[in-house]
Amino acid sequence: MGRGKIEIKRIENNTNRQVTFCKRRNGLLKKAYELSVLCDAEVALICFSTRGRVYEYANTNIRSTIERYKRATSSSSSYTTQEINTQFYQQESKKLHQQIQMIQNFNSHLTGDGLASLSVKEMKQLETRLERGIARIRAKKHELILNETENLQKREIQLEQENACLRAKIAEYEKLQQLSMMPGGQDYAMQAYLSGNVLQLNMMQAAVYPIMDRKVLPLGTMAV
Template identity: 75%
Template sequence: MGRGKIEIKRIENNTNRQVTFCKRRNGLLKKAYELSVLCDAEVALIVFSSRGRLYEYSNNNIRSTIERYKKAAIDGSNACSTQEINTQFYQQESRKLSQQIQMLQDTNRHLKGEGLSSLNVKELKQLETRLERGITRIRGKKHELILEETECLQKREAQLEQENASVRAKIQENEKLQQLSMMMPGGQDFAFQAYYARNMLQLNMMESGTVYEAASSDRKTVHLGYVRYFFSFFKKN
């Protein structure tokens, strides 16, 4: 069975009233102590019994706590409500932001050369100095970008020249092979063999060690044989 609910009213029996007072007083003092320790709150508790006896608890000087309470009560009576304080705060912030926006708009117009009639000589000199510094930074950045683009174009030009030279060399090589194939009997097969032998020689030259030396020697022999054959053919003709 749970504890029954007690009706909150004055206890008529003196003995019961005194017992209840002692129990509730001790519980109240305990709660005040726990509140001050757990929540780091400044607590002051004052209790007068029906016989005029004083019971008190404070985690600080009780007189300083009472003075603080009096001051807070006076300030609270003269202060506005929380809603009014918040409204005033937001209104002040709104005015500050509006002023800042107006200043930025005026500065932007001055940088464009507009609304200069309201400026004095000192403000015009400051504006001129600011514009010169800005122009210097802009030109420096522009020159930096131009140099970067120039370097990229030069590298691209060198790459295209190398590719162009390689293509021209291949075209000249193909033209020579076509001329030889037209001048010699069975020219196309012979030109293909010469082209194949020369390419194999170039591939084998990139290899390392003894394999490179043997392969390059064989390819050079084949190549020299074809060259001698060309010379003998031209002499006969």
């Protein structure tokens, strides 16, 4: 069942009228707040109850808003559109200066300056923000250190492999130099180098194709 339409007229029952006033007043104040935030509008709301109590809301100084309203609606006012825009931009500039001042004060508080104007509660809030910021900074620093350490370890392994390869090549070169100085000259050294490669090839073939029926011959005899 949907809500039925309510006839807009004065509520005769005092209790019901007071309850309706409280509910609709809160809704009106909420709508005024939402309008000022969503649309960045300058809003001022004044409401008097039947008992003479006043309820008001303004996102800026309510008196300045009323004065602005008087200037805008005054019959003797001769403000041009340019002057109204100038006033608007002056107010916007004032707001921006206030925001800049707040940011500058906050930055000085972060460095430990200008703390005399803060209360104990505000100092606790500032301390909590600093601790959270330091925790995030330390976590990011730890992550960067781990990544850098991992990269250095990989580089170390790569350099060790390259170093081992170079040592093997140097040892092979020195061995060939020694063989070339022996009787037989360079031909002997080349034969030794080739025989070493052939020996390695035979060892690989023996590992892949093992000889199952090799005959054992006495020392000094040859197989036919």
